[in-house]
Amino acid sequence: xSFLKKLSQTLFGGSAGQPSGAxxxxxxxxxxxxxxxxxxxxxxxxxxxxxxxDDGQLFVRKVIMGTRSFERVEGTFFFNDRFxxxxxxxxxxxxxxxxxxxxxxxxx
Numbered sequence: 258x259s260f261l262k263k264l265s266q267t268l269f270g271g272s273a274g275q276p277s278g279a280x281x282x283x284x285x286x287x288x289x290x291x292x293x294x295x296x297x298x299x300x301x302x303x304x305x306x307x308x309x310x311d312d313g314q315l316f317v318r319k320v321i322m323g324t325r326s327f328e329r330v331e332g333t334f335f336f337n338d339r340f341x342x343x344x345x346x347x348x349x350x351x352x353x354x355x356x357x358x359x360x361x362x363x364x365x
């Protein structure tokens with residue numbers, strides 16, 4: 258298994274960016290809000306949310322808001338042609354894993 262695939266599974270759980278039982282059009286990412294530590298699940302639609310920049314790179318810009326704290330994280334996510342995350346630029350947050358999200362949900 259390649260390093261990037263292992264990293265993707267670690268960060269997002271299951272197959273690259275899709276939690277178990279997920280719809281086929283969704284790309285799921287998890288973001289931790291730096292200020293509060295809240296982990297937010299982000300769903301991107303492959304056909305509607307992603308666009309190509311001038312260089313042909315798939316990307317999306319999102320403002321992500323915590324559901325408990327209402328703190329915002331601004332993110333730009335870049336994907337390859339197989340819809341696998343290759344880079345993320347986040348302001349006010351950081352990438353988290355599906356396991357982090359599930360643990361937070363279980364403790365709530």
